[in-house]
Amino acid sequence: MDFSIFGYQFMQNAILTGVLGGIACSIIGVFVVLMHMPFIGVAMSHAAFAGAMLGLWLGFNPLLGAFLVSLLAAAIVGPLADRGELSPDTSVGIIFSLMLGLSFLFIGLMPGTKSSALELLWGSILTNTRGDIILLAIVAAVIVGLVVLFFKEIQATIFNRDMALSVGIPATIILYGILFLTGATITATLRSIGGILIFSLILNPAAAAYQLTYSMKKMFVLSALFGVLSSLIGLFLSYYFDLPSGATIVVTSSIVFLIAVIFSPKRKVKRWQQKPVQENIT
């Protein structure tokens, strides 16, 4: 086997990015999966992308734009999810498509070449700078730290927001905190994974972990593990077979999910539930 891969500076950076991004995204994924809001995550990631395009067009830091616009999306989506007054699917769907529309509008308005825009769309884990990695490390550390510190509040909020509120937990603040972290994570991983692909790295590892455990703590750990594994395996495959790194990572994470589904002990639950009740006619 060829181990020259570890010798290159860009590859070391990519591996670090894969580990940190895998952890950050997959922990956010646990919230997204357990709170049944995958569409909110999609809307947020497209909002971040639109913000980055706005930054590129107007000439300020695209990551700042990404962060601000994803916060804006959280401020719109949050109350909808919180009060549940409009069908969240509809409203989030509108925001999602609006953000995608804005992204391409800003790309169209951009003068000159669009290569930097396409880089953020597809991501390129191999061109990461030290600054990108430091930002990602901070975001990943904050997320892990918050989950450890506020595990019980988060657990109760994820389980049932109304119940959490009724026992005296500030569930609304926790919900907004989760949306805020989602925005921050997507922003920090935008350059390496890309606006379009990021969402599968959020959803797949958590969805895989969800198939395998009935413990929320284990689900967080497993999800992070799957996230890191997906990024690293994807990265190596892309290196050895000369494939686009972001896309390979996404496909790898989907395969991890598929394997988890196949080996899921929870599939039995479904079968058991579907079993028709035998009627006692005597």
Added chain:
Amino acid sequence: MSDSIISIKDAVVSFREDIALRGVSLEVQSGEFIGIVGPNGAGKTTILTVLNGIGKLRHGRVRVLGQLIGNGNGNGHGLRKRVGYVAQLQNIDPRMPVNVREVVMMGRYGAMGIFHRPGKADWKIVDEMLDLVGMTHLGSRPIGHLSGGEQQRVAIARCLAQKPEILLLDEPTASLDWRAKSDILELVRLIHDTSGLTTLFVTHDLSALPVACDRIVLMKEGLIWSQGTTVTQLTDEKLSVLYDIPVDIVRRRREQEVTA
């Protein structure tokens, strides 16, 4: 007013254009068991949400456990720790990675405070409460695998683990089968009698009312329409007006319920 544990004066609550409570006043003494009965949309649940500080008061004064509610008086988290709330049966994902003991422990979370982790004393309380509701044997099962009746027992255990002073039960037996319903009603009454709690029990279903409520409050269209003892309130005539059904039909249906 003197030793009222709950004092509601002229409470008005509205959601957008719908007025849920139109000026409701109610005094509850410590240790009382009150049944609140009325058709859907009468404002029964809204009263409970006002009491745990989640509902937003438009007008009126509400004092619970000596604490004035609303009017910028804190966010209500402190009060909620002292008021237990059991909602009607929730739809829980069977794959939700939370087990029964963890759900009961969530009742302790508010009182525990931020940054604190459940200690041995907390788990002891959890196990006592599980024992009280007869769910010890299911302690390590995922919560989503339990039947409706079992889930409601766990919800009651969670509520008691909170060590509340007031117990609010919002249609806890809705969508449960007959056996589970009567078991829960017995359990609620037993808990009330042994723990010295003040209990408010909301239901639209007369057969889901625990026996021997100290007081029955009848609600209709956002108002308290009548209140008094079970005997004076749950008459065919009053129920006929409350639910807009002719008296003879009320009588027939109640007879059917007794014989069923």
